[in-house]
Amino acid sequence: MNLKHLEYFKVLAQLEHYTLAAEKLSITQPTLTYAISELEKELGTYLFEKNGRNVRLTKYGKIFLKHVENALSELEKGEKKVKELVSPYSGTIDMAFIYTLGSFFIPNLVKNFLNKEKNKNIKFNFSQGTTKNIVKGLKEERFDLAFCSFVEGENDIDFIPILKxxxxxxxxxxxxxxxxxxxxxxxxxxxxxxxxxxxxxxxxxxxxxxxxxxxxxxxxxxxxxxxxxxxxxxxxxxxxxxxxxxxxxxxxxxxxxxxxxxxxRYIYLAYVKNKYISPSANLFKDFVINNCKLNS
Missing domain, CATH: 3.40.190.10 (Periplasmic binding protein-like II)
Structure with missing residues (x-):
């Protein structure tokens, strides 16, 4: 089902007039007529009926409209959420760390990062655990970045020493x-x-x-x-x-x-090699490396 056709249907249902709906959508009236016709063919029923110079929803059109509005609303929310998550200065970072770091190192690191004006709208989701579970979470894409011990044999993970x-x-x-x-x-x-x-x-x-x-x-x-x-x-x-x-x-x-x-003992910043991470997570990763990296 064509997403644009659903958007056209929603606008026509609101305005109940082909010419006005086409103008609002910045398309030609024949384009709108074709889109509605294709939708009706796909659904096997008429969605609109004539009402003088206007049109109005049929019984089936009213039922369909509720679902279209819900679907388009969810898509809009999803689009907004993804844009927020990948924005370099207002995204969300999923981060895990071993228990050792929870009382001092991580709070202070995050505080120093957020004290920079450009970073103040970035949010964090925090998780604590053992190194074994944290590395598992990295590979399952539950975490963007992690702070943990080095693990032998994890060739898909980059480990950068950042703390002694x-x-x-x-x-x-x-x-x-x-x-x-x-x-x-x-x-x-x-x-x-x-x-x-x-x-x-x-x-x-x-x-x-x-x-x-x-x-x-x-x-x-x-x-x-x-x-x-x-x-x-x-x-x-x-x-x-x-x-x-x-x-x-x-x-x-x-x-x-x-x-x-x-x-x-060394503590490492860990992340999956060659995996996309959001701009905000990448910003934090660079901050950590520039401010904490040690010579291994």
Missing amino acids: QELVLIVPKFHSLSKFDSIDLKDTASFPFVYYNSESGIRPVIDNLFKEVNIIPKIACEVEEDSAVVGLVSINYGIAVVPKIWILDHFNIKIIPIKNPQYT
């Missing part, structure tokens, strides 16, 4: 290890650990640290995100290796630098 995070040991305030100002990870072998689960991007990193000092950690429990790890450590459920992030300063714990093995 030191890894530290955290223990309860009055734990026997709290007297130390730095620690060798091998000296933690006898203590139970609150550990990140297998969905977390940092899990393989921490596993490798323990392999380097030839110990197998005693895992008291596994959780998904940072605040749960820190909260459980604060009640003496175990100790933990975590990124040195802002949230640590707000719990009753001791933060101890790890002197052996030393490791710096």
Whole structure:
């Protein structure tokens, strides 16, 4: 069914006069007559009947008009929505990030971006999760951009290093290890650990640290995100290796630098290679790269 023919039908139904409708549509009257005739052939019924010099809708025309108006209205809304989404300065960005970044890094990054006058009308949809789920969401096109750990073997994803995070040991305030100002990870072998689960991007990193000092950690429990790890450590459920992030300063714990093995974790801006992203998302991507990119 021809979309223009539906628009012509709607205008003719409103004005009930072929000449006036053709003038409003900036087409010839024969063009309008042909369009209505084609619609009627397709539907197998008359949509208009003569009413003096004018025309009026038939019973079937009235029924059809309601659906045409609804359909055209939805199409107009869709067109408006898409134009808003792809506008470089008023679009919406679907962005995901790992839990580690939610309390400080992402809010401040977005704030600095929106503080630029040209960006103030851009909106964000935020999602949090583990690296594994975030990368899955990128490939399923649920997210435009993401901030996560690097994942081996994901050849369709571009990973750009944008942030360094030191890894530290955290223990309860009055734990026997709290007297130390730095620690060798091998000296933690006898203590139970609150550990990140297998969905977390940092899990393989921490596993490798323990392999380097030839110990197998005693895992008291596994959780998904940072605040749960820190909260459980604060009640003496175990100790933990975590990124040195802002949230640590707000719990009753001791933060101890790890002197052996030393490791710096990288956080990456991730997006699908060779995939179209909206102008607003591209604008934010360039902002992040220009302001945060590290030498890998």
